[in-house]
Amino acid sequence: MPSATETGNGSPEIRRRFSSPKAGDTGRSQTRCHPHLPGNRQLVTGAAMAEARKTAKAELAARIRKWNAADEQFGYSRTRSGETQIAGIQEASANSLWEAPALTTSDIIAKLHAIIETEDPGSQLMERPWPQLQIILADLVRIDHPA
Template sequence: MADSDNSMTLPFVTRRQVLAGGMIISTTLVLEKSAVAGDPVATSTPPDPALVLWREWETAHKLTERLCRKQQRLETSLAESVSFPRVTVRLSEGDDVTIHSIEALNEVLGKGPDVAVLRKAAEAEFAAHQACWDAAAEETGYTAALRAERVAGDRAGDLLEAFATTPATTLAGVAGKLDAVLREGEAWEECSEFPWPQIRSALSDLVRIAEQMVPE
């Protein structure tokens, strides 16, 4: 039984790696204390716009993580009860290929007249399985959970983009920027390679400096 490479790409499977962000809460508290103690700008109004933005991003980021975990649980249950939409076709060489999308089906079979009957039957079988999946996804709440996660993720992404044009006026604001970039970037990249170790080092430097300013 041979599987198509395309069958491994499931468009409805969430690929985001869920990260825990435990360190930054205590980090930011330290930096905020140091800002009040040693940074005259910290007591001015309005408050540090970068830190305000970070708090908004942190809320959106945590909501996205919670919704991601929820939809992943629902997806796992759905996959076990219904299974992902797929169709298995037998090629002229005699190999059985399992395919998980119409695009992959067209790529594997092509659009020649010699496979028109096979392609039409495969498309109908896939459509029936997709309809079964869609109905179950709606009934179990998976569709709503996936939609909510995307909305929250878009909100967190917009806030992340805003850091580029939002000036920091305190050490805590700078740390907030670094934390957001680090936590979002590490979700997609190899964490041991540039620039993640350097960003982690810079964030640690800020914490160390802040602790020296506020020893308690």
């Protein structure tokens, strides 16, 4: 007779630890160790699992209520929504600017300034091409508006 390993069913120990509950078993106090869980924690089954799920859902609901209260108090979601709307308006305005033909040097300056500020707000980026674009912008302003 072939061994458990040869039949592909694993060792008798593995079959014992991970076999399904027997028919008619309520599983009320049944727990099984799982080798892949941190600390080799026990898996809870049956009524204990239902109770653990109920407790977890209640804890989650309590945390959601706390989050919603804090959100209402501090206005995070309202602020985030406003930022999203403003970003959409900014993008639409920038697209209108890019599509409009430049008729003067001032128009070109406005477009260049807008792309620099849109892509590098506050001129924080120091790698190419941002410093060079800022120099070109300054040159155009100097040419268009001599001192």
